[in-house]
Amino acid sequence: MNKCIWLARLLNSHPQGMTRAAILEAWRDEDDQQRPMAPSTFYDNCQYLATRFGIQVERKGNLYRLQAGAGAETNSIFRIIGQDSTPESTLNMPGSATPDDATPGARWLPLMVTAVMERRRMVMTYAPPGKEAYDTWLCPYVVKQIHGLCYVVGHSSHHGALRTFALDRITALNLQGGTFRRTAEGTVKGWFADSFGAFGGPGLRPERLVVRATTPRMAAYLRQRPLHPSQQPLSGDACRFALHMAVTPDLVGQMLAFGPDLCVEEPQALKNEIGRRAAAIAALAGE
Numbered sequence: 049m050n051k052c053i054w055l056a057r058l059l060n061s062h063p064q065g066m067t068r069a070a071i072l073e074a075w076r077d078e079d080d081q082q083r084p085m086a087p088s089t090f091y092d093n094c095q096y097l098a099t100r101f102g103i104q105v106e107r108k109g110n111l112y113r114l115q116a117g118a119g120a121e122t123n124s125i126f127r128i129i130g131q132d133s134t135p136e137s138t139l140n141m142p143g144s145a146t147p148d149d150a151t152p153g154a155r156w157l158p159l160m161v162t163a164v165m166e167r168r169r170m171v172m173t174y175a176p177p178g179k180e181a182y183d184t185w186l187c188p189y190v191v192k193q194i195h196g197l198c199y200v201v202g203h204s205s206h207h208g209a210l211r212t213f214a215l216d217r218i219t220a221l222n223l224q225g226g227t228f229r230r231t232a233e234g235t236v237k238g239w240f241a242d243s244f245g246a247f248g249g250p251g252l253r254p255e256r257l258v259v260r261a262t263t264p265r266m267a268a269y270l271r272q273r274p275l276h277p278s279q280q281p282l283s284g285d286a287c288r289f290a291l292h293m294a295v296t297p298d299l300v301g302q303m304l305a306f307g308p309d310l311c312v313e314e315p316q317a318l319k320n321e322i323g324r325r326a327a328a329i330a331a332l333a334g335e
Contacts, residue, residue, distance in 0.1 A: 051085070052093045052165060054078060056103055056114070065111030099237065100164055102192055153198040153215025159223060160200055160215065163188045167227040173220035174206075174213060181219060182206055187228040189236040194246050195298075201239050201248070203232065210235065212248055244276060245298035252294035254278075258314040259303075261287045266309040275302070288313070300325070 058074055059066065066074075068090065075085035094105040094112075104115035163170050170188065175181035184206035192199050198215040210232055230236075235250055242254040259275075261267035267287045270279070278292040293299070295318050303312060303322055312319050 051075075051089060052096045052100075053161075055090070055093045055105075056097055056101075059105065059112065059114045063113060065108065065113035067110050068112060071112065100190055101161070152196075153218065156215045156218050156221050157191065157198060159221055160188060160191050163223055164191055164200075167230065169224045169226060169228050171220075171222045171224060172213070172218055175217050175219050177217070185224075186213070187230075189230060189232070190239065192240065194240070197246065199246050201236055203228075210239075210249065212239070212246060214246070242292075242294045243296055243299075244293060244302060245296065247294070247296035247298060252296070254292050254294045255315055257291040257293060257295075257312070257318065258282070259289050259291070260285075260311045260313055261289075261309065262311055263309050266306065270310075275299075295321075304329075 054075070055071070058071065068087070072084040072087065072090060076082045079085075097103040097105060105112055106115040159170075162168065167187075170186045171183060172186045173181055173183050184204045186200075186202045186204055188200050188202035189210075190201045192201070200213050200215060201210060202213070203209065204211045204213075238250075239248040240246075242248075242252045259270075261270055270289055271281070275289075276291050276293045280290050282288040282290055295315070300318070300321055303310065303318075304325055312322055
């Protein structure tokens with residue numbers, strides 16, 4: 049069994065946590081020669097879970113456990129690691145059961161995770177919104193869940209470059225023979241580093257943002273759930289926060305969703321865009 053998936057399954061079945069010694073010894077049952085797992089292998093696979101699937105292994109005292117995630121953001125991955133993955137049964141079966149029916153595109157996760165782990169090429173039929181579906185060879189690098197939706201970052205033969213694909217837009221998926229080399233490993237690691245949601249890639253240009261919560265409830269919300277890892281409170285004002293991130297369509301949409309509870313102070317271009325869209329919404333509401 050793949051050590052990474054085995055480790056995630058083991059820790060998922062021990063929510064109270066396990067000592068490193070117990071984890072290493074548990075591997076004996078899987079090893080052909082009944083050898084324990086090497087400590088370096090344990091740490092390597094913890095890192096792999098974090099970078100490939102966003103599953104964090106946290107340490108509290110001498111116990112290791114899976115870090116509690118954001119509900120739907122991690123449920124599908126946990127369902128996958130909690131059951132046997134049989135990729136062949138999922139090929140081109142859009143009507144088959146999904147690991148988590150509440151997560152669009154989750155039915156493709158077992159196959160996609162297998163391809164990422166084994167560096168296997170795939171043939172994918174993809175249907176972008178408002179466009180014709182197309183077939184492409186895909187070399188998948190990273191599977192990620194963002195705001196309840198599943199995405200994969202990989203090299204697409206159709207585009208000749210790395211792209212982000214939403215799994216709920218996939219209509220057919222086939223695992224192919226042979227493996228591929230991850231030649232763009234470094235690029236993919238920071239794919240979503242500067243973004244709020246699913247827009248990612250090296251082309252994003254982060255900038256300084258300043259937002260102000262206009263209600264105590266919104267201020268508390270932002271302190272508990274930062275919009276981005278770069279978020280920091282501004283000294284002397286518990287309601288104002290600075291961020292360093294890219295302005296993307298999903299960020300603009302989130303700002304609008306907060307309504308009058310959140311005010312954008314910087315940059316001016318973002319303020320203007322939110323004002324323009326808010327005015328258009330108000331005009332439609334008045335019709």
